[in-house]
Amino acid sequence: MTTSSQPHESPRMIRIFDTTLRDGEQSPGASMNLAEKLEVASLLDEMGVDIIEAGFPIASPGDFESVKKVAETIQRSTICGLARCSDKDIDAAAEAVKPAKQGRIHVFLATSAIHREFKLRMTPDEIVQRAIAGVKRARNLCDDIEFSPEDACRTEDDFLCRVVEAAIDAGATTINMPDTVGYTTPNEIFDRFSMVRNRVPNIDKAILSTHCHNDLGMAVANSMAAVAAGAGQIECTINGIGERAGNAALEEIVMAMKTRQDFFNCTTAIDTQRLVPASRLVSKTTGIQVQRNKAIVGRNAFAHESGIHQDGMLKERSTYEIMSPEDVGFSKTDLVLGKHSGRAALADRAKTLGFSLSPEQLVTVFEQFKILADKKKEIYDGDIIALVQQQISGSVEQEWALIDYTVTSGKNRTPVVEVTLKHGDDEKTQRVEQGDGPIDAAFWAVEKITGIEVVCKDFRVRSATLGRDAIGEVNLEVEYKGKTYRGIGVSTDSVESTILAMLNAINRIISEKRE
Ligand SMILES: CC(=O)SCCNC(=O)CCNC(=O)[C@H](O)C(C)(C)COP(=O)(O)OP(=O)(O)OC[C@H]1O[C@@H](n2cnc3c(N)ncnc32)[C@H](O)[C@@H]1OP(=O)(O)O
Numbered sequence: 190m191t192t193s194s195q196p197h198e199s200p201r202m203i204r205i206f207d208t209t210l211r212d213g214e215q216s217p218g219a220s221m222n223l224a225e226k227l228e229v230a231s232l233l234d235e236m237g238v239d240i241i242e243a244g245f246p247i248a249s250p251g252d253f254e255s256v257k258k259v260a261e262t263i264q265r266s267t268i269c270g271l272a273r274c275s276d277k278d279i280d281a282a283a284e285a286v287k288p289a290k291q292g293r294i295h296v297f298l299a300t301s302a303i304h305r306e307f308k309l310r311m312t313p314d315e316i317v318q319r320a321i322a323g324v325k326r327a328r329n330l331c332d333d334i335e336f337s338p339e340d341a342c343r344t345e346d347d348f349l350c351r352v353v354e355a356a357i358d359a360g361a362t363t364i365n366m367p368d369t370v371g372y373t374t375p376n377e378i379f380d381r382f383s384m385v386r387n388r389v390p391n392i393d394k395a396i397l398s399t400h401c402h403n404d405l406g407m408a409v410a411n412s413m414a415a416v417a418a419g420a421g422q423i424e425c426t427i428n429g430i431g432e433r434a435g436n437a438a439l440e441e442i443v444m445a446m447k448t449r450q451d452f453f454n455c456t457t458a459i460d461t462q463r464l465v466p467a468s469r470l471v472s473k474t475t476g477i478q479v480q481r482n483k484a485i486v487g488r489n490a491f492a493h494e495s496g497i498h499q500d501g502m503l504k505e506r507s508t509y510e511i512m513s514p515e516d517v518g519f520s521k522t523d524l525v526l527g528k529h530s531g532r533a534a535l536a537d538r539a540k541t542l543g544f545s546l547s548p549e550q551l552v553t554v555f556e557q558f559k560i561l562a563d564k565k566k567e568i569y570d571g572d573i574i575a576l577v578q579q580q581i582s583g584s585v586e587q588e589w590a591l592i593d594y595t596v597t598s599g600k601n602r603t604p605v606v607e608v609t610l611k612h613g614d615d616e617k618t619q620r621v622e623q624g625d626g627p628i629d630a631a632f633w634a635v636e637k638i639t640g641i642e643v644v645c646k647d648f649r650v651r652s653a654t655l656g657r658d659a660i661g662e663v664n665l666e667v668e669y670k671g672k673t674y675r676g677i678g679v680s681t682d683s684v685e686s687t688i689l690a691m692l693n694a695i696n697r698i699i700s701e702k703r704e
């Protein structure tokens with residue numbers, strides 16, 4: 190397989206035929222009402238889609254109405270309606286697209302042996318006659334006719350060429366060769382399109398189109414291979430929704446051509462900054478969620494969590510990004526802080542949040558960050574603020590440090606806390622205390638071990654971020670010999686936050702005494 194054009198030629202314009210409102214709507218549960226279809230159609234029109242397949246008018250009165258309404262409303266894109274090779278389908282499609290500035294009827298008839306024999310129960314000759322009759326009828330009602338030999342990618346070469354030639358002679362202006370069941374491969378579809386281009390004598394009178402399904406996850410790759418073999422139109426849907434495993438995803442197709450223009454030498458009229466808004470609108474409208482790691486529009490498509498990647502990104506974005514998030518409609522790259530992140534990303538986030546950490550502070554905050562990251566899936570800005578604030582306010586000598594603690598508590602039990610602290614470099618002291626609650630017991634244990642008894646003047650716990658695994662930040666004020674001292678502690682466990690806040694205040698008292 191080679192690319193469709195030589196690099197020195199100017200890029201070939203590929204038509205984008207969006208079938209979100211027709212094949213996309215065939216995804217179970219994805220039905221859209223008239224208002225929703227109009228909203229999606231308007232966005233597709235604004236984003237530069239060349240042809241909008243708005244529905245299958247014979248399918249229901251509602252489908253007819255929505256194709257008609259889209260045809261009346263949309264001014265720029267061509268509006269297309271689908272029809273079987275039957276008079277009533279074609280007449281309904283013609284009627285529905287009539288109000289459009291540019292209308293198209295899309296007539297289809299299956300050509301593969303399996304479909305001919307078992308579904309349509311027609312001979313090859315009957316298929317050819319039916320296709321000719323259908324295209325002719327449609328062409329008498331509309332100038333722009335697309336014909337699809339359904340299941341083209343499983344159709345015998347000779348018969349496919351025969352049907353395509355007959356459909357063009359009958360008046361088809363676009364020939365779409367669908368991979369209806371997502372069975373083909375990139376090399377195979379390239380060969381099939383090349384074969385049809387080489388063998389069908391009147392092929393230059395029609396635009397070749399590709400319509401790939403994603404049953405084997407190759408819909409986009411197959412579409413691009415068809416383009417490389419000369420297809421001038423791609424049929425696709427927003428977020429790749431569609432029958433079964435879906436269709437080729439519009440956003441992936443468009444960005445493949447934009448990002449690898451050097452390879453494909455093709456371009457489209459799509460305003461790529463509307464890709465994310467379109468993805469969100471279709472997801473909201475159909476209720477089909479976009480997977481996080483979905484190419485181009487997924488939440489993780491421009492998110493980096495690994496320290497090595499984040500460091501590379503901060504030094505030079507192109508190390509790990511082949512497209513810019515702004516180009517597809519995201520506001521920015523997301524450097525997600527988590528257990529795989531490194532110091533570079535942490536320092537960068539702290540700076541964005543207004544903290545300039547010294548190298549020593551960064552070492553300590555990073556240590557605590559890694560401990561927290563082992564406990565929490567994702568670290569939010571609120572967590573970073575709490576960790577940094579604890580470090581800044583806790584930058585007193587660590588006379589007493591927490592080694593371990595356990596809490597026993599229950600509805601009808603007196604809470605008991607066992608605390609183990611380290612004094613200086615090696616001395617470890619343990620104490621078991623009871624209290625009115627675990628926090629009270631922790632206060633007692635710390636006071637007894639350190640020998641510093643304080644009066645608690647203010648005690649506040651707040652959640653630094655949202656979510657059940659949010660870290661709790663304890664801020665307290667204690668009085669010791671007539672003076673007030675502050676302490677701060679953060680942890681996902683509020684008893685630990687309390688002990689840390691107590692130790693922070695007590696270490697201040699000791700350091701002031703020493704001075
Ligand atoms: C590959 C694709 O995505 S094709 C589009 C698929 N989309 C849909 O089917 C959604 C909308 N469909 C519908 O609402 C209904 O199927 C309708 C209204 C079109 C037809 O409903 P019914 O008349 O009850 O037929 P039903 O759906 O049971 O069967 C389809 C009939 O169309 C025939 N048929 C299928 N494709 C074609 C075709 N391209 N040209 C002519 N006839 C066809 C079948 O052979 C079958 O005919 P039979 O009833 O004589 O055996």
Ligand SMILES: CC(C)C(=O)C(=O)O
Binds near residue numbers: 339365367369
């Ligand atoms: C109607 C045709 C184009 C289709 O949807 C298919 O073959 O998948």
